[in-house]
Amino acid sequence: MHAPVLVLKDSLKCESGSKVHHANIQASKSVADIIRTTLGPRSMLKMLLDAGGGIVVTNDGNAILRELDLSHPAAKSMIELSRTQDEEVGDGTTSVIILAGEMLHVSEACIEKNYHPSVICRAYNQALEDAIAVLDKIAMSVDVNDRPAMLGLVKSCIATKFTSQFGDLIADLAIDATMTVGVDVGPGLREVDIKKYIKVEKVPGCQLEDSRVLKGVMINKDVVAPGKMRRKILNPRIILLGCPLEYKKGENQTNAELVKEEDWGVLLKMEEEYIENLCAQILKFKPDLVITEKGLGDLACHFLSKAGVSTIRRLRKTDNNRIAKACGAVVLNKPDELQESDVGTGAGLFEVRKIGDEFFAFIDNCKVPKACTVLLRGASKDLLNEVERNLQDAMSVAQNIIENPKLVPSGGASELTVSATLKQKSSSVEGIEKWPYEAAAIAFEAIPRTLAQNCGVNVIRTMTALQGKHANGENPWIGIDGNTGAIVDMKEKKCEIWDAYNVKAQTFKTAIEAACMLLRIDDIVSGIKKKQAPGAGQAPSKPKIEEEGDADNEQILPE
Template sequence: MFGGGRAPILVLSQNTKRESGRKVQLDNINAGKQIADVIRTCLGPQAMLKMLMDPMGGIVMTNDGNAILREITVQHPAAKSMIEIARTQDEEVGDGTTSVIVLAGEMMVAAEQFLEQQMHPTIIIRQYRQALEDMVQLLEGPLSVPVDRNDKQALSQVVCICSASFLILYCPKFMINVWSDLAVNIALDAVNTVLLEENGRVEVDIKRYAKVEKIPGGSIEESQILKGVMINKDVTHPKMRRYIKNPRIVLLDCGLEYKKGESQTNVEIVGDADFTRLLEIEEEYVKRQCDDIIALKPDVVITEKGVSDLAQHFLMKANITAIRRLRKSDNNRVARACGATIVNRTEELQESDVGTGAGLFEIKKLGDEYFCFITECKNPKACTIILRGASKDILNETERNLQDALQVARNIMLSPRLVPGGGAIEMAVAQRLLQKTTHGPYAALAHALEIIPRTLAQNCGANTIRTLTALRAKHASYTDTTKPCTWGIDGETGELVEMDKKGLWEPLAVKLQTYKTAVETAILLLRIDDIVSGSKKNKDGGNEPPTPREMQETQATAE
């Protein structure tokens, strides 16, 4: 459907007939609608799965909108823009990737009738922008409710919604319930662990400091969060200690080995004594480095570079355990967990650089590999989440599911306001917008919001027309303007329920980002009236595409 479709191309030559801008706009709308139709069935707790096959023959089954769109190959530029907004949504708030595509597609379809009536796109865009401003005001005002960051039960209910879509294909019902509870606790613990408050500003960097390690084997309920760091490394020498209580940890960004000369270095050796002296210089350099470390009496030395055999010998004699070739990101996590400072030169080591915040250092074997555990930390600002599962497919889907839960917990910590889920907030916003006007693009955008409750009803097999009519009636008869109407659709049964009684809430940050991204994308694609492709004439007078070399030269000139 996508791979073979060609974009409308405008070639600037005398023989080419220029296509009208209206046709291009309608083509863009059609491309956006097709992308939205692909993942519409992936919305809600009763979402269907998509089977993705990569070029290497691997198979992935998932209902994650962003993961699906990453694998789809499209040629239409408007369709590529739609796929890009799912990636943007995922990077910004980590949730709502399916909703933003479905909404953007429906908002573009809503503009189609006005284009066919020869209304200028600028008028449509102006009313869309006004509707977006009104939506943001409503969401930040009466249609959202505050939540206490310290109320763990309220937070757990919100995060639980995200982990409710774990693959039913892989798990029996009781296992899904076990995983949902476990994922919620892991997500909240991880966010509280890495949360950093400085000068009244809250920072939650789960991407850098909440590492997820997937280890095949065991069962899902064996997954856990460590108040510390786990690294896929073993000690450098077999006789070094592998279990240390209350370790003193030194972190280095330099190698414990002799620095070889550069390629331009020349050394003239006249006799045996000269060569022996060279070896002595190397040994003295390494010994001096080790002496600098030993002077602080650490138990563990971790470096991002190499550790030579000679350095291992000196450290082992001093009863010091060494781990080498650590990633920079892992080293930063260890520094946050145990309170150590990463040092670039051994000569600069001081007592204040030694990390003493860890309670236990040990090496364990999980599966076929050895892992280093630095745990029982007093005040860890970094953590590691260990996921266990029967196969890599289950682990990958579990990780995607957990990342959603982590992002939701993070969003609530940064912006502690909630809106009702199950399509209730979309119907409430649409109802408020329609009170201002019932015609034109402004009202069409309000009606486009109803695609979310309609899709939820469709995906769980309910009667769509009857359900939506009843839901509209509930919202139309609601008179309290100080708080949102919480009537929505239960995504599992298709029945109308009050979301506050059901406990289905979503973070305000996700909804705001979803609406902003969807409306801005619709506006952007409506502003396009031509798609231009650069080409040159060949000897026969026809057009031929530029060669890769010409493309590189053009890019270099532009830069």
């Protein structure tokens, strides 16, 4: 009789082996095929219906994948790739998915020949190291203080976007905003945090050309008492608070027993004195504007407005931090800790303006703003949403160039150079890793091939011509003009299509590392239990275990 084998029923579903590899590769290819047509300046748009019933029309790879509802775990991890790329460098979200899908696709032939996934991953990691070395070799330095050059670079990087039809507008806004918030952190090093210190405000109305970068911050708030408080102040002294300006209520359930009628008056007097003392501590520093993240009581409002101080309450913490960066103030949690150095004096103007039906407070004309707001105007909300997505990409490009001022050729030229170099190196790779290494070299050609497909040119002729030009390694700048499909030199003045080095290097790293991770998966185990039929008992049933071999040996665990 066979040795008994325990089989756990109804609690785990399991797939393993090459079946899982093929399923993962197929799922990843399907995700890549969805957004393949959105690469390049001749890209197609996708119309998405989001969960709220709204419609989004875009060719932004990350925005499209965010709206997909997928159940396959490998496909979900591919979508995470796009999100990672967007958070890290803000561009190349479509390229990374296409490249990762192609890396997995070319590995399928190796898996069918029974190559172990570890061998394929080793070859892929070696290919990644060599690809980054090639990028370092062909990268070109750039001067970030040369405004016309920076404008051309940002424009070429966002030439595939919807807003490219508006000329220099978006590139101008992006460079102004990123240059404003750039902070020198060492010799030749600059740090730019576009997520924390740049806020994009979309206000429908006027024309797109009326959009601008404010030398300060704009918030969707009005002063607490519009009739009594000033709405326009030149060179204001600003105090920022993170605490409430109202009477503190007891943390626990506090009971006060009042025996006499006069006791009520005593309580009110105590409250009034507390608020008056708070306001006196603030008014010592002669502020013109007080902004708090928390509440502001009527009594405090009375004392402050009497002293001619305008106040704004219930501001977001992130907005308060931006105002602090813009005008040089410090956000405090206790008014009694206030010092003269904590008062913001860097703003040139505080003004409340009405735009449409809403009031906006502007803290503008700051002397040395390290935070800013980009005010976008446009005809409709849909247009503004797409402009904002394009602006975020443009700001990411400017950020990458400022932080690492190196460029590589776009239009598939970098990928073709990497592919040609890896093909030459593959002859010196020993052992069975030679074939996966060659496969990785071929996978890099997916980007120029997709560009050619989206242009509508003859893909086979174009790719053969490009491979021929890159085979001898003479000119690494030959690529495809995304608009016409012609084979051009990316350095030429009339063409000049570039990519930031950071974006390209991150694309290669993310795509190959993700492909290796998915190839290492050999089991997909699902521990999701089946739903019980209505009316079934509340107590969870125990899993049923049976021993193979003898029918009489079937056992059921006791309830």
